[in-house]
Amino acid sequence: MTSREPDFILGDHSRASGEPSRRAWLRQAMRTIDADFNRSSDTHLQKLTVGGLDGVDIYLKDESIHPTGSLKHRLARSLILYGLCSGRIGPETTLIEASSGSTAVSEAYFARLLGLPFVAVVPEGTSARKIAEIARNGGQTVEVAAGDIYAKAEELAAESGGYYLDQFTNAERATDWRANNNIAESLFQQLESEPHPAPEWIVVGAGTGGTSATIGRYLRYRADCFCDTKVCVADPEGSVFYDGYVSGEDASQAGVRSRIEGVGRPRMEPSFLPQIVDRMMKISDAASIAAVWWLKDLTGRRFGPSTGLNLCASLVLAGEMKAGGREGSIATLICDGGERYEDTCHSAAWLEAQGLDIAPHVDWLAQFTPTFARL
Ligand SMILES: Cc1ncc(COP(=O)(O)O)c(C=O)c1O
Numbered sequence: 303m304t305s306r307e308p309d310f311i312l313g314d315h316s317r318a319s320g321e322p323s324r325r326a327w328l329r330q331a332m333r334t335i336d337a338d339f340n341r342s343s344d345t346h347l348q349k350l351t352v353g354g355l356d357g358v359d360i361y362l363k364d365e366s367i368h369p370t371g372s373l374k375h376r377l378a379r380s381l382i383l384y385g386l387c388s389g390r391i392g393p394e395t396t397l398i399e400a401s402s403g404s405t406a407v408s409e410a411y412f413a414r415l416l417g418l419p420f421v422a423v424v425p426e427g428t429s430a431r432k433i434a435e436i437a438r439n440g441g442q443t444v445e446v447a448a449g450d451i452y453a454k455a456e457e458l459a460a461e462s463g464g465y466y467l468d469q470f471t472n473a474e475r476a477t478d479w480r481a482n483n484n485i486a487e488s489l490f491q492q493l494e495s496e497p498h499p500a501p502e503w504i505v506v507g508a509g510t511g512g513t514s515a516t517i518g519r520y521l522r523y524r525a526d527c528f529c530d531t532k533v534c535v536a537d538p539e540g541s542v543f544y545d546g547y548v549s550g551e552d553a554s555q556a557g558v559r560s561r562i563e564g565v566g567r568p569r570m571e572p573s574f575l576p577q578i579v580d581r582m583m584k585i586s587d588a589a590s591i592a593a594v595w596w597l598k599d600l601t602g603r604r605f606g607p608s609t610g611l612n613l614c615a616s617l618v619l620a621g622e623m624k625a626g627g628r629e630g631s632i633a634t635l636i637c638d639g640g641e642r643y644e645d646t647c648h649s650a651a652w653l654e655a656q657g658l659d660i661a662p663h664v665d666w667l668a669q670f671t672p673t674f675a676r677l
Pocket of ligand 1: 372373374403404405473507508509510511512513514563564565606608609637638
């Protein structure tokens with residue numbers, strides 16, 4: 303006797319996403335990303351030896367050693383996993399992003415791992431070096447006016463049936479802020495054996511705002527251990543985050559552009575969560591760049607300007623702790639390597655052309671130069 307289809311089914315429809323071939327591709331895609339993760343090691347936490355701050359330890363989480371050279375390696379992996387697991391990325395999907403920098407380089411890397419085309423929509427004037435690095439990782443670039451990058455990426459995704467990874471919207475939701483080796487979990491594990499394992503401050507810059515969102519959430523999620531640890535976001539010139547944070551309003555300003563690559567934005571990006579940022583500092587570009595020149599003398603290594611931004615704010619906070627007679631620690635990030643900035647912030651000619659005088663800030667930083675240098 304054949305079983306009669308029950309008459310209570312008022313509708314029944316399947317989608318292609320369930321097809322065996324698509325599922326097989328997804329399984330292979332997850333294995334590929336997993337294998338890549340397994341081949342990678344976690345980033346180091348470096349203790350910076352400075353002078354004049356006894357009792358206050360400063361730690362730098364070195365995200366420049368990721369396979370694609372920046373903190374964006376983590377975000378790119380999260381954004382692509384988010385798209386895969388949300389059924390938005392399949393074997394024929396073109397991946398698209400609005401980014402002139404580190405994120406596009408990292409996303410191109412993962413797209414190539416999965417054998418998918420990747421297109422980065424970049425603002426006009428993006429350095430040839432950055433475009434070459436995206437291409438070296440298998441990505442194409444489309445140049446448009448800075449303010450049009452979001453709309454152009456949407457348009458390309460609609461035209462090609464592709465997927466707009468949209469770091470500015472999805473960074474805060476694609477990153478697992480509870481676990482999975484997110485940047486906060488990794489940092490705190492590496493601080494466990496230090497004299498002050500719960501830092502007074504974690505200092506980061508904001509581009510998408512995803513990093514500060516992940517850390518701010520993790521601190522609250524682990525309030526049992528870190529309820530006294532606060533997040534300070536440092537903002538460069540040519541950015542609206544600080545103004546929006548102070549006013550509590552949407553401070554978007556078309557046409558402004560940060561010289562400190564990767565951080566600072568012309569609008570309050572959706573992934574920037576001011577409600578979990580305890581303090582913000584606006585730092586001059588000359589000081590941020592002076593800090594990476596100072597760090598180069600101290601360590602022999604070049605870093606990107608957003609690392610200098612982080613370091614300036616960290617040294618100001620450390621000075622406050624010292625002046626207040628408080629011992630403790632501060633943790634911040636090395637966001638990317640300096641190779642990408644040989645023609646910009648590591649070039650005296652570029653500084654001059656930009657009218658950036660770093661000398662007074664190098665003098666200020668000199669008070670922290672230890673009698674002996676070690677990183
Ligand atoms: C070099 C660099 N530093 C810092 C950041 C800020 O990170 P987030 O986007 O998580 O705010 C970025 C972001 O693009 C970056 O590229």
